[in-house]
Amino acid sequence: MLRNKFSTILFLLLLSFISCKEPTEVLVPKSDDGQVFAIDMGDSEIPYLVITTDGEIPYEPGVPARMKIYQQKKLIQEQRIDIEYRGKTSFRLSDKKSFNFETIDESGEDVDVSFFGLAEEEDWRLIGHVVNLQEKYAWDRSLIFNHVAYRLSLEIGKYASRGLFVEVEVNGEYLGVYYFCEKLKRDSERIDIKSLKPSSENISGGYILKIDKSDAGPEHDGKPLSYFMGNWEDDARYTEFNSFRSDFGISGQLLDFSPFGASYHPMLFQETYFNYEYPKAEDLTADQKTFIQNYINQFEQSLLEEPIPGQAPNYLEYIELNSFLDYFIINELCRNVDAYRISTFLTKDRDGKLAMGPVWDFNIGFDEGERIPANDWVINYNNYVGEDPWMVPFWWSKLLEDETFKQELKERWAFFRKGPLSESNIQGIIDSSVNQLIQNGAIERNYEKWDQGIGVNYEESISNLKSFLTDRISWMDSEIGSM
Incomplete structure (x- = not known):
C-alpha cells in the first residue's frame, strides 16, 4: 500500500516537471509566403517547384493544379497549370514519374507564360531520370544526359529544347531533381516553321x-x-x-x-x-x-x-x-x-x-x-x-x-x-552542371529519396561519363577522319 502511494507521488512530480519545461521548437522549412516544404533546401539556388493538384494526376488528359516556384525559399513565380504524367516505357518502368504540363489562367484557358527567362509558351516538360526500385536500377545516374545533349545541339546552331535543373515537390512529397524544359512544338521560338491549316492553299509545309x-x-x-x-x-x-x-x-x-x-x-x-x-x-x-x-x-x-x-x-x-x-x-x-x-x-x-x-x-x-x-x-x-x-x-x-x-x-x-565540340567545351558543360547540382545539395537530396539500395556512386557516374566522351570523341575523330 505504501509502495503504491509512493509511486503515485513520484509520477505526479515527474509530470509536473515535464509540464513546467520550456517547449521544444520544431524547425519547419518555410518560404517567405508561409509555404511549408517537404524538405529543407537550405540556401539552395536551384529553383524549387511546389505543385498542388486538384485531384489525382492522370496519364491524359491533365488535372488542374497550382505551381509555386521558389528560389532560396523565396516565392518568385506562381502559376495555374494543367498537369499529367508523360512517357511510355519510362512511365511504366520508373517509380520517379515525369510530367507534361500546360499553363492555364484561372478560368482554365491556355495562356502563354515565360519561366526563367525562356520564351513565353503554354507547353512544358518536367523530365526525371528513370528509377526502378523493385529491380534496383537507374538510368542516367548523372542526371545530366538530356541537358548536355541539348546544350551541344544549341551550341552547334541547331534548336533543341532549352531548360534548367529544378527540384520538385508534388502534393507534399519531394520527388527530386528534374529537368524543366520546353516541349518540342511548332512555334517561332521553338520549331520555327510556317503554320499549316486545313484552309492553307500552299500545302508544301509546315x-x-x-x-x-x-x-x-x-x-x-x-x-x-x-x-x-x-x-x-x-x-x-x-x-x-x-x-x-x-x-x-x-x-x-x-x-x-x-x-x-x-x-x-x-x-x-x-x-x-x-x-x-x-x-x-x-x-x-x-x-x-x-x-x-x-x-x-x-x-x-x-x-x-x-x-x-x-x-x-x-x-x-x-x-x-x-x-x-x-x-x-x-x-x-x-x-x-x-x-x-x-x-x-x-x-x-x-x-x-x-x-x-x-x-x-x-x-x-x-x-x-x-x-x-x-x-x-x-x-x-x-x-x-x-x-x-x-x-x-x-x-x-x-x-x-x-x-x-x-x-x-x-x-x-x-x-x-x-569550337562547341572541343573536349574542353564539352567537359566544361559537364563540370558547370555537376557543380551546380552538388554545391546546392540537390544530388544528395535526390538520392536520399531515390537510391534505396541501388547503390549510386555519383562521383563515379560523372567520371565514367567524362571517360566515355573522351574515348567516343577520339574514336569519331579517327572514323570520320579516315572517310
Whole structure:
C-alpha cells in the first residue's frame, strides 16, 4: 500500500516537471509566403517547384493544379497549370514519374507564360531520370544526359529544347531533381516553321513528323492509370489515321505486305512509321497527308538510286543536308541508342526541304545501356539487336555509303571540333552542371529519396561519363577522319 502511494507521488512530480519545461521548437522549412516544404533546401539556388493538384494526376488528359516556384525559399513565380504524367516505357518502368504540363489562367484557358527567362509558351516538360526500385536500377545516374545533349545541339546552331535543373515537390512529397524544359512544338521560338491549316492553299509545309512508338490517341482519354501502366500494345498500334508507313524495309527493299497490321505482328521490325505530330492527325486534310507521304517516298526512292559519277546525288533535292549531318553528329557523339528509330523528329517547312531534328530524349544515351558497342555507330543498331519492333531505317546506312555525305560530314565535324565540340567545351558543360547540382545539395537530396539500395556512386557516374566522351570523341575523330 505504501509502495503504491509512493509511486503515485513520484509520477505526479515527474509530470509536473515535464509540464513546467520550456517547449521544444520544431524547425519547419518555410518560404517567405508561409509555404511549408517537404524538405529543407537550405540556401539552395536551384529553383524549387511546389505543385498542388486538384485531384489525382492522370496519364491524359491533365488535372488542374497550382505551381509555386521558389528560389532560396523565396516565392518568385506562381502559376495555374494543367498537369499529367508523360512517357511510355519510362512511365511504366520508373517509380520517379515525369510530367507534361500546360499553363492555364484561372478560368482554365491556355495562356502563354515565360519561366526563367525562356520564351513565353503554354507547353512544358518536367523530365526525371528513370528509377526502378523493385529491380534496383537507374538510368542516367548523372542526371545530366538530356541537358548536355541539348546544350551541344544549341551550341552547334541547331534548336533543341532549352531548360534548367529544378527540384520538385508534388502534393507534399519531394520527388527530386528534374529537368524543366520546353516541349518540342511548332512555334517561332521553338520549331520555327510556317503554320499549316486545313484552309492553307500552299500545302508544301509546315509538317512535323515523328518516327516513334504510336500514341494512345484521344480515344483513351480518361482511362485509369492502371490501363496506361500496361498498355504496351498501344505502342505498336499504327493506323491510317495517325500515321503512314515507308514503302521500304530496313534494308531498303520494297515491302510486299500491307501496312497497319496487328500490334507487334511478326514483320513489324521491317516497318518504319511516321506519326503526324503537327498538324495533329485530326487537323490534316487528305490532300496534306498525301503530299507529305509522297514527299517522303520520293526522297527514299532518290536515296536508293545508284549515284552517277560526277553528278550530285538526287537525294539532295529533298533534304536539308546540314540538318541530317548535325542530327547524326549529336546523336552519335552522345551515343543515343534510341536515335533514328524512336523519339526522332523531322520537319518540312513551307516550300522547304525535309530536315532532321530537333534531337530529343537521351535517357539511354552516352555510357548507358549495352546494345551498341562504344566503338561503333548507333546507325548500326540493326547489326546488334535482332528484330526489335523499332529498328533504324535504311536511310543512314545509305547516307554513310555516299561520298558527298561523307565529305560534308568530315568537314562539318572538323569545324565543330574546333569550337562547341572541343573536349574542353564539352567537359566544361559537364563540370558547370555537376557543380551546380552538388554545391546546392540537390544530388544528395535526390538520392536520399531515390537510391534505396541501388547503390549510386555519383562521383563515379560523372567520371565514367567524362571517360566515355573522351574515348567516343577520339574514336569519331579517327572514323570520320579516315572517310
